[in-house]
Amino acid sequence: MTAPSTNTGVILTEAAASKAKALIDQEGRDDLALRIAVQPGGCSGLRYQLYFDDRTLDGDKEDNIGGIRLVVDKMSTPYLLGAQIDFADTIEQQGFTIDNPNAGSSCACGDSFN
Template sequence: MQEQEIVIITEAAAFQIKEMIKENEEEGAVLRVAVHGGGCSGLSYGMGFDHELKEDDIQLSQHGIDFVIDQESAPILRGTVIDYKQSLMGGGFTIDNPNAIASCGCGSSFRTATNTGTPENC
């Protein structure tokens, strides 16, 4: 699998990220996608804007969005699709990770077959 396929950002998600960049005046920032320990199931996703790149970051670009993934998160995120869905209750990002084998009831944390993270009480 190529680096471009570690994480796939849909056009809908890219549009929303571009809007967030404008609204928050984050010009020049890149989107950082990461996995952190924590949550009911042990791992949780992180997405935010960053102005500083780390030496070992994997740099990607899709639909006009520049984003980075750290080396530790890359294998856990391989094949993940980030989308943005609109509903009557508002909109939000969805993350479909084929490596997640279990998630918590609130849907904000997960674990993989090879990484259980650091579960904590929700």
């Protein structure tokens, strides 16, 4: 798969960007970025972390999408190329979702992958 033409390689949908912007606006801070990272852990080996961060790490890749700064650290970038972050608000599902074409398999809860 070809990586999207972004610095981070991650796709942030309009719905996810809008929700993240609303949450940051609610905090009343303009120094926060939406950070996605991959960490060891979970039942499948690697676990996603998605959170607001006011830090800048050496080697960070950054995109500005819909008024949101999306940041990925240099170690997580290869695992997240082509991943899409969306926000669902339905009866079946509510919250941020991550669809990652690099995940060979994932656990039932969708919190980790390998």
